[in-house]
Amino acid sequence: MSRSSAIEVMNMSKNFGDYTALDHVDFKILQNEFFTLLGPSGCGKTTLLRMIAAFETSSSGTLLLNGHEISQMPAHKRRVNTVFQNYALFPHMTLSQNIAFGLKNLGWDKARITARVGELLEMVHMEQFAARKPDQLSGGQRQRIALARALAAEPEVLLLDEPLSALDLKLRQAMRDELRRLQRETGITFVFVTHDQEEALDMSDRIAVMGKGRVQQIGTKITTTHQGVTGLGSATMSIRTEKIGVGDQAEGVILSGTVRARNYMGGFTHYTVQIGDQTLRLSRRNAHSHEDSLEIGGTVQVGFRETDARVLGQ
Numbered sequence: 001m002s003r004s005s006a007i008e009v010m011n012m013s014k015n016f017g018d019y020t021a022l023d024h025v026d027f028k029i030l031q032n033e034f035f036t037l038l039g040p041s042g043c044g045k046t047t048l049l050r051m052i053a054a055f056e057t058s059s060s061g062t063l064l065l066n067g068h069e070i071s072q073m074p075a076h077k078r079r080v081n082t083v084f085q086n087y088a089l090f091p092h093m094t095l096s097q098n099i100a101f102g103l104k105n106l107g108w109d110k111a112r113i114t115a116r117v118g119e120l121l122e123m124v125h126m127e128q129f130a131a132r133k134p135d136q137l138s139g140g141q142r143q144r145i146a147l148a149r150a151l152a153a154e155p156e157v158l159l160l161d162e163p164l165s166a167l168d169l170k171l172r173q174a175m176r177d178e179l180r181r182l183q184r185e186t187g188i189t190f191v192f193v194t195h196d197q198e199e200a201l202d203m204s205d206r207i208a209v210m211g212k213g214r215v216q217q218i219g220t221k222i223t224t225t226h227q228g229v230t231g232l233g234s235a236t237m238s239i240r241t242e243k244i245g246v247g248d249q250a251e252g253v254i255l256s257g258t259v260r261a262r263n264y265m266g267g268f269t270h271y272t273v274q275i276g277d278q279t280l281r282l283s284r285r286n287a288h289s290h291e292d293s294l295e296i297g298g299t300v301q302v303g304f305r306e307t308d309a310r311v312l313g314q
């Protein structure tokens with residue numbers, strides 16, 4: 001069953017003067033998906049989000065929201081909301097007023113706003129703090145309120161630009177689970193930006209790896225069978241080579257390779273193994289001295305446990 005797209009970025013470029021911040025970017029984000037843009041500083045993640053939110057115009061390309069072109073639609077008309085790294089709460093307003101702010105602007109009546117604010121405070125577990133001001137909160141609590149405010153009017157898409165980066169490590173971990181839960185509960189499409197690969201892998205349904213203004217690959221976390229690589233397709237993954245077993249020490253997902261070189265080192269033999277067009281240097285523990293059953297040019301099985309591998313893209 002194919003899901004329809006929440007967002008289609010079609011051949012989009014952005015130049016600042018003669019600097020190309022986005023270079024013909026082309027991808028789709030599905031409805032109800034936790035989608036992450038992952039890439040190093042300066043690769044264009046924020047610029048891309050700002051174009052989806054209409055805070056920035058593109059130099060060329062087309063943007064669709066739920067199948068409708070919105071390239072020319074102003075920010076306030078798009079049902080897209082953003083959570084920033086630095087909370088951006090209104091300091092002079094209580095938390096309830098912060099959450100209510102956008103709803104008032106949309107012309108909601110008072111009773112409906114009160115009910116919705118209550119619902120949101122509950123959703124982010126902040127009911128008891130409704131009357132506080134932002135400066136009476138911890139960083140994590142502020143970010144919960146920023147999330148509640150951004151979700152208040154039920155946007156079709158929520159953009160999150162490194163929303164956890166100002167939090168300490170422990171809180172960041174807790175907020176990952178919180179964000180994932182909120183995404184599942186609301187069914188809203190989340191577009192999450194980070195330069196932290198672990199965070200991306202932990203949270204996302206799919207990840208777009210960005211570099212130098214381009215989307216370099218888009219990946220799904222996928223399941224493999226223990227019999228082989230069914231379903232693996234052309235996925236790109238990362239695994240520490242010491243987690244890869246060679247020959248009779250191969251287990252889990254098994255791949256077939258060719259031995260290109262070997263180097264006996266006593267307790268270990270180092271092998272150079274070619275798998276498709278990849279060449280890996282792997283080590284195999286020697287159970288007996290001078291054990292050396294793998295011939296150069298011969299076929300060898302290598303294997304790894306799924307839980308040791310990380311899929312980066314497809």
Ligand SMILES: Nc1ncnc2c1ncn2[C@@H]1O[C@H](COP(=O)(O)OP(=O)(O)OP(=O)(O)O)[C@@H](O)[C@H]1O
Pocket residue numbers: 016019021039040041042043044045046047048195
């Ligand atoms: N208004 C602007 N004028 C000129 N150059 C800009 C402007 N905004 C962004 N850039 C440049 O575009 C590139 C991409 O910036 P962007 O903010 O999208 O990066 P990013 O991937 O979000 O990085 P970070 O992880 O540091 O937030 C950078 O080289 C930046 O200097």
Ligand SMILES: [Mg+2]
Pocket residue numbers: 045046047161
């Ligand atoms: Mg940025």
